[in-house]
Amino acid sequence: MGKIISVSNQKGGVGKTTTAINLSAGLAEHGHKVLLIDTDAQGNSTSGLGINRENISLGLHDAIIDEFPLIEIIIDTGYENFHAIPSTRDLSGVDAELFQIERRERRLKEGLHILKQEYDYIIIDCPPSLTLLTVNALTAADSVLIPLQTEYYALEGLGQLLGAINLIRLGLNPDLAIEGIVLTMFDKRTRLSMQVVNEVQCFFRDREYVFDTIIPRNVRLSEAPSYGKPALYYDPSSIGAQAYRALSKEFLKKQAGM
Amino acid sequence: MGKIISVSNQKGGVGKTTTAINLSAGLAEHGHKVLLIDTDAQGNSTSGLGINRENISLGLHDAIIDEFPLIEIIIDTGYENFHAIPSTRDLSGVDAELFQIERRERRLKEGLHILKQEYDYIIIDCPPSLTLLTVNALTAADSVLIPLQTEYYALEGLGQLLGAINLIRLGLNPDLAIEGIVLTMFDKRTRLSMQVVNEVQCFFRDREYVFDTIIPRNVRLSEAPSYGKPALYYDPSSIGAQAYRALSKEFLKKQAGM
Ligand SMILES: Nc1ncnc2c1ncn2[C@@H]1O[C@H](COP(=O)(O)OP(=O)(O)OP(=O)(O)O)[C@@H](O)[C@H]1O
Ligand SMILES: Nc1ncnc2c1ncn2[C@@H]1O[C@H](COP(=O)(O)OP(=O)(O)OP(=O)(O)O)[C@@H](O)[C@H]1O
Ligand SMILES: [Mg+2]
Ligand SMILES: [Mg+2]
Numbered sequence: 001m002g003k004i005i006s007v008s009n010q011k012g013g014v015g016k017t018t019t020a021i022n023l024s025a026g027l028a029e030h031g032h033k034v035l036l037i038d039t040d041a042q043g044n045s046t047s048g049l050g051i052n053r054e055n056i057s058l059g060l061h062d063a064i065i066d067e068f069p070l071i072e073i074i075i076d077t078g079y080e081n082f083h084a085i086p087s088t089r090d091l092s093g094v095d096a097e098l099f100q101i102e103r104r105e106r107r108l109k110e111g112l113h114i115l116k117q118e119y120d121y122i123i124i125d126c127p128p129s130l131t132l133l134t135v136n137a138l139t140a141a142d143s144v145l146i147p148l149q150t151e152y153y154a155l156e157g158l159g160q161l162l163g164a165i166n167l168i169r170l171g172l173n174p175d176l177a178i179e180g181i182v183l184t185m186f187d188k189r190t191r192l193s194m195q196v197v198n199e200v201q202c203f204f205r206d207r208e209y210v211f212d213t214i215i216p217r218n219v220r221l222s223e224a225p226s227y228g229k230p231a232l233y234y235d236p237s238s239i240g241a242q243a244y245r246a247l248s249k250e251f252l253k254k255q256a257g258m
Numbered sequence: 259m260g261k262i263i264s265v266s267n268q269k270g271g272v273g274k275t276t277t278a279i280n281l282s283a284g285l286a287e288h289g290h291k292v293l294l295i296d297t298d299a300q301g302n303s304t305s306g307l308g309i310n311r312e313n314i315s316l317g318l319h320d321a322i323i324d325e326f327p328l329i330e331i332i333i334d335t336g337y338e339n340f341h342a343i344p345s346t347r348d349l350s351g352v353d354a355e356l357f358q359i360e361r362r363e364r365r366l367k368e369g370l371h372i373l374k375q376e377y378d379y380i381i382i383d384c385p386p387s388l389t390l391l392t393v394n395a396l397t398a399a400d401s402v403l404i405p406l407q408t409e410y411y412a413l414e415g416l417g418q419l420l421g422a423i424n425l426i427r428l429g430l431n432p433d434l435a436i437e438g439i440v441l442t443m444f445d446k447r448t449r450l451s452m453q454v455v456n457e458v459q460c461f462f463r464d465r466e467y468v469f470d471t472i473i474p475r476n477v478r479l480s481e482a483p484s485y486g487k488p489a490l491y492y493d494p495s496s497i498g499a500q501a502y503r504a505l506s507k508e509f510l511k512k513q514a515g516m
Contacts, residue, residue: 011300012386013271017411041388042269042418044411092388092418099357128270128386130299130350152484153275153302160300160350190477192484219448226410226450 002033002119003255004112005179006141010164011157012128014149015184017044018221018231020125022241023145025230026248028082032120035074037085039108039137040127041092049077050228051086059088063111064136065097070111071118079233083119091133098132105132105172109140130164138165139172143179148200150186150193155200180209180254182247185217209254213247216240260291260377261513262370263437264399268422269415270386272407273442275302276479276489278383280499281403283488284506286340290378293332295343297366297395298385299350307335308486309344317346321369322394323355328369329376337491341377349391356390363390363430367398388422396423397430401437406458408444408451413458438467438512440505443475467512471505474498 007020017040024036038045039060043053056075062068063085074083098104112122124137138144144165148154158181169176181200187193197214204210215221218240224231231241265278275298282294296303297318301311311317314333320326321343332341356362370380382395396402402423406412416439427434439458445451455472462468473479476498482489489499 011271012269013407042411042415044414047414048411089418092422095353095389096357099354129389131353131387131389149271151480153300153306153480156302156305156483157300160347164350187477192477192481219445219450222409223450225414 008126022244038087045125046086048225108136143177150196266384280502296345303383304344306483366394401435408454
């Protein structure tokens with residue numbers, strides 16, 4: 001039975017998409033069947049995998065609004081064990097449409113029910129902002145992976161995200177767990193980065209899991225999407241790719257220890 | 259008569275808040291009366307100015323949903339000529355409420371009508387994602403300032419933003435102009451940064467204004483919010499503060515040339 005993990009943080013630009021793509025690639029490399037779902041209208045996970053949105057006729061919008069079976073819109077990324085559900089441009093109007101329909105927070109959860117049998121991990125890349133689509137992802141998820149940029153605003157926003165997760169637990173998804181916090185874009189030359197790392201590791205010590213693997217700032221990670229490839233394949237020897245491989249290993253160890 | 263400028267880009271983490279705060283501070287330094295409005299539930303513009311959200315009873319939510327006069331919720335930042343309208347936590351549920359009410363896209367525009375006489379510039383910091391609150395900001399604005407991080411995903415997302423602006427022009431705000439594109443977080447050591455700068459300057463050469471001032475990546479800009487101050491006051495001699503001062507000058511020259 002597959003596990004659904006939502007990669008979420010309402011703060012923008014913290015590394016959600018970069019983490020979703022490279023963790024998914026890392027898990028697939030270890031032989032696990034992975035499905036990456038792009039719920040962001042920006043479609044960064046989709047283009048970061050080299051999928052051209054203009055060639056796609058059916059996407060997540062059709063599944064969520066018109067209840068088109070999700071299994072029909074799955075795309076093979078070309079990497080072994082790694083499939084994706086792309087986002088299409090019509091996703092940007094989905095919140096307005098979702099507000100008008102029944103079970104609006106549960107559409108994704110219901111759609112994913114069958115797919116849980118087909119994949120070991122279903123990773124959901126979320127948009128910034130706590131929109132109805134993000135609520136759908138948090139309702140469908142077994143756990144939430146929180147990328148946290150080592151910056152002041154990102155740290156400040158963490159409380160709001162944890163509050164939103166607790167709200168989801170109250171009604172829509174009582175069993176929603178926190179998979180852990182992944183520190184991203186760490187720059188060892190700045191005091192600020194170190195301060196954020198220390199604060200997070202101290203504050204969450206006995207509360208939530210903070211991954212030991214810290215993702216450093218590495219230009220190879222931001223170059224990879226322009227080639228439509230996960231960094232793991234674009235530049236496997238880069239420190240960014242190595243960090244995401246280490247994260248995948250640590251993630252799998254954590255699952256095994258469950 | 260004051261000019262309303264919305265600082266907007268649905269891509270997350272591109273420097274909207276940092277630009278909104280430091281441009282506002284720069285204009286105020288030149289003697290212009292400035293009002294900065296924080297429409298993001300994250301409240302980064304609010305905390306970046308040292309305003310403690312917990313001490314605020316009335317905020318933008320009350321003005322937009324309950325039509326409370328905006329003039330009553332204005333706060334003095336303590337910097338000369340520089341006022342602010344803070345965001346409060348209840349803003350995160352505002353989209354769901356806005357969907358149910360009349361004139362939902364125009365609430366901010368209507369509220370700002372009186373204030374345009376009081377300020378030279380009203381700067382609106384927008385959240386990531388094209389939510390109903392962002393639509394309100396784009397409907398109220400005379401022009402849109404687009405911070406563009408010198409990264410691949412940010413460049414890719416520009417088309418979507420320009421598309422959204424055109425949609426707003428079709429119905430809600432036919433006179434919405436583009437103030438210009440400000441390149442941010444430029445890192446001269448990376449080829450990617452240079453590529454994005456070249457592409458933007460070439461593509462927009464005869465179409466839209468691209469500010470000559472490019473904001474470099476500078477840790478002082480990301481430290482400043484933890485002290486609750488604009489970088490212009492936190493570390494006036496830093497290259498980040500100097501860049502935003504140069505941007506303010508260029509911006510004012512552009513207004514004068516109108
Ligand atoms: N560790 C890193 N080092 C350098 N650049 C990075 C790193 N992680 C991500 N980036 C780059 O930083 C930018 C933001 O990352 P990304 O788009 O993954 O964040 P996000 O949280 O998904 O953003 P959004 O909120 O818009 O969805 C991107 O241009 C990405 O390529
Ligand atoms: N030129 C810069 N150099 C270094 N750091 C910067 C620069 N501009 C912004 N930052 C930092 O990068 C992060 C993102 O910037 P900021 O929060 O202003 O972007 P935003 O577009 O407002 O994000 P969001 O989409 O979440 O609203 C912040 O931590 C900020 O302090
Ligand atoms: Mg993303
Ligand atoms: Mg912001």
